[in-house]
Amino acid sequence: MADFLADLQRHVFLQYAVITGMLAAIPCGVIGTYVVTRRITYIGGAIAHSVLAGLGAARFCQVVYNWPWLHPLYGAVIASLVSALIIGLVSLYARQREDTVIGAVWAIGMAVGILFISRTPGYNEDLMSYLFGNILMVSSDDLYLILGLDIVVILFSLLFYNKLLAVCFDEEFARVRGVRVELYYLLLLCLTALTVVLLVTVVGVVMVIALLTLPVAVASHFSNRLWLTMVLSAAFTALFTLSGLALSYGPDLPSGATTIVLAGGLYLVVAAVDAFRVRRG
Amino acid sequence: MPDPVIRLQDVSFSYNGLPVLEDVNLTVEEGDFVSVVGPNAGGKTTLLKLILGLLRPAQGSVRVFGLSPAKARPRIGYMSQQTTFDYLFPVSVLDVVLMGRLGHGSGLGFYGRADREAAGQALRRMEMEPLASRPFSQLSGGQRQRVLLARALASDPDLLLLDEPTANVDAAIETELFEILNELNRHMTIMLVTHDLGFVSCYVRSVVCVNRRLAVHPTSSITGEMIHELYGGNVQMVRHDHRCSEEGHSWRTS
Numbered sequence: 374m375a376d377f378l379a380d381l382q383r384h385v386f387l388q389y390a391v392i393t394g395m396l397a398a399i400p401c402g403v404i405g406t407y408v409v410t411r412r413i414t415y416i417g418g419a420i421a422h423s424v425l426a427g428l429g430a431a432r433f434c435q436v437v438y439n440w441p442w443l444h445p446l447y448g449a450v451i452a453s454l455v456s457a458l459i460i461g462l463v464s465l466y467a468r469q470r471e472d473t474v475i476g477a478v479w480a481i482g483m484a485v486g487i488l489f490i491s492r493t494p495g496y497n498e499d500l501m502s503y504l505f506g507n508i509l510m511v512s513s514d515d516l517y518l519i520l521g522l523d524i525v526v527i528l529f530s531l532l533f534y535n536k537l538l539a540v541c542f543d544e545e546f547a548r549v550r551g552v553r554v555e556l557y558y559l560l561l562l563c564l565t566a567l568t569v570v571l572l573v574t575v576v577g578v579v580m581v582i583a584l585l586t587l588p589v590a591v592a593s594h595f596s597n598r599l600w601l602t603m604v605l606s607a608a609f610t611a612l613f614t615l616s617g618l619a620l621s622y623g624p625d626l627p628s629g630a631t632t633i634v635l636a637g638g639l640y641l642v643v644a645a646v647d648a649f650r651v652r653r654g
Numbered sequence: 655m656p657d658p659v660i661r662l663q664d665v666s667f668s669y670n671g672l673p674v675l676e677d678v679n680l681t682v683e684e685g686d687f688v689s690v691v692g693p694n695a696g697g698k699t700t701l702l703k704l705i706l707g708l709l710r711p712a713q714g715s716v717r718v719f720g721l722s723p724a725k726a727r728p729r730i731g732y733m734s735q736q737t738t739f740d741y742l743f744p745v746s747v748l749d750v751v752l753m754g755r756l757g758h759g760s761g762l763g764f765y766g767r768a769d770r771e772a773a774g775q776a777l778r779r780m781e782m783e784p785l786a787s788r789p790f791s792q793l794s795g796g797q798r799q800r801v802l803l804a805r806a807l808a809s810d811p812d813l814l815l816l817d818e819p820t821a822n823v824d825a826a827i828e829t830e831l832f833e834i835l836n837e838l839n840r841h842m843t844i845m846l847v848t849h850d851l852g853f854v855s856c857y858v859r860s861v862v863c864v865n866r867r868l869a870v871h872p873t874s875s876i877t878g879e880m881i882h883e884l885y886g887g888n889v890q891m892v893r894h895d896h897r898c899s900e901e902g903h904s905w906r907t908s
Contacts, residue, residue, distance in 0.1 A: 410743050535765060539753045542743050549706050549732045550809070551724075551757035597789035599744050 402607025423482025427452025
């Protein structure tokens with residue numbers, strides 16, 4: 374911990390990591406709250422895994438076609454939006470079982486990503502770091518992209534707060550009040566997709582679903598209002614990410630996994646205290 | 655002559671080829687208090703959803719205030735069934751009532767002062783203002799019902815539609831609810847769906863029976879201690895033996 378604080382002043386990559394953690398926390402808290410209350414966690418999981426297709430395809434084009442400007446994270450943004458729209462449109466308009474579609478997008482996205490990575494010449498270890506996350510690898514370019522995503526997600530969720538709340542709580546009533554429910558549901562899924570891309574840089578594809586839900590689950594114990602849950606979730610996300618980073622730095626542990634274990638641990642403690650209270654009445 | 659509040663002409667609707675409503679004709683005039691009764695799966699809720707424009711008829715036309723249901727929505731207040739809510743959802747009573755204000759103003763950002771005033775007024779009308787900041791999940795069944803009614807009233811509607819407002823509440827609360835509705839009926843047309851087949855509140859002016867087809871019945875007062883005890887209030891018996899015209903009976907003093 375002392376190492377971390379000392380090195381934080383010296384190393385730029387550590388400062389970038391801290392900024393990334395803070396920037397990712399806000400959309401994570403806001404969108405995570407919608408995802409948990411609307412009960413679409415598994416859509417978040419599917420989008421996260423399909424992101425690998427975008428990462429892999431972008432890297433493939435970078436190397437094979439020599440397109441250096443096509444950063445893997447751009448590929449991730451596109452892949453996440455495409456899979457969000459596929460899941461959204463299918464669940465709204467096609468008479469398919471929604472969970473089957475979610476599972477298909479989840480697995481196909483991953484498979485496509487692995488195929489691209491296997492066909493890309495050279496050493497692609499940094500792509501594997503997107504699987505389990507490595508917040509220490511964030512570059513200044515990444516940081517601008519992350520900041521841009523941050524602004525988009527926060528802006529949209531503030532502008533449409535009322536409508537998103539109404540659509541999540543009572544879709545039918547919102548429709549009767551003239552709200553274009555389908556549009557806002559798709560908007561919510563797209564915002565979820567962008568948030569997922571942000572979180573991929575922090576904890577990686579595999580653990581996004583945990584960072585999207587666990588802080589909200591903890592915050593829910595202290596809040597009965599949607600906006601308060603969002604604020605508290607963002608605070609908890611920042612706490613988990615930064616302490617995960619700080620604690621993993623000294624012993625050289627994977628930071629993403631440390632973050633998730635901290636989040637999961639606090640969630641279990643809060644849930645246990647709650648269960649104990651209920652039993653005692 | 656002004657357009658009737660609700661007019662259904664030769665309306666048919668089916669779910670996956672299964673007919674739910676057939677050749678339905680119905681006219682509801684301004685100021686009416688209509689109770690829609692009928693067995694489960696008889697098409698009551700479908701009728702309500704057609705009027706709200708949530709479903710489109712396979713045949714026939716639905717007009718509300720002379721407009722298509724989607725266009726008439728700003729003038730309709732809707733109280734949905736209580737059973738469909740996720741009670742873990744973190745919203746306060748005021749949050750829920752404010753949803754009734756959606757569709758007013760630009761709709762961007764947060765609710766304005768006019769919205770808060772209208773929501774507050776609707777809560778006062780339901781005597782629920784002291785509970786405005788209470789979580790919706792912590793309310794009793796009767797309190798929730800008042801909040802949902804306040805939400806329906808927050809848009810200041812001319813037509814109030816209620817889906818099973820008396821489900822899951824006891825007779826005392828039901829009586830209280832009908833007192834409120836009777837008061838509201840002075841300013842707005844009311845139509846409610848109920849599962850009670852035989853008896854309806856004494857405030858109801860006409861009864862629509864739906865079981866795939868539709869019939870309009872009058873109500874006739876009955877008295878008797880037994881019924882009073884059974885239902886905890888004054889009730890009227892629906893005369894299923896008698897068939898009225900589509901317009902029902904002329905109960906207005908004209």
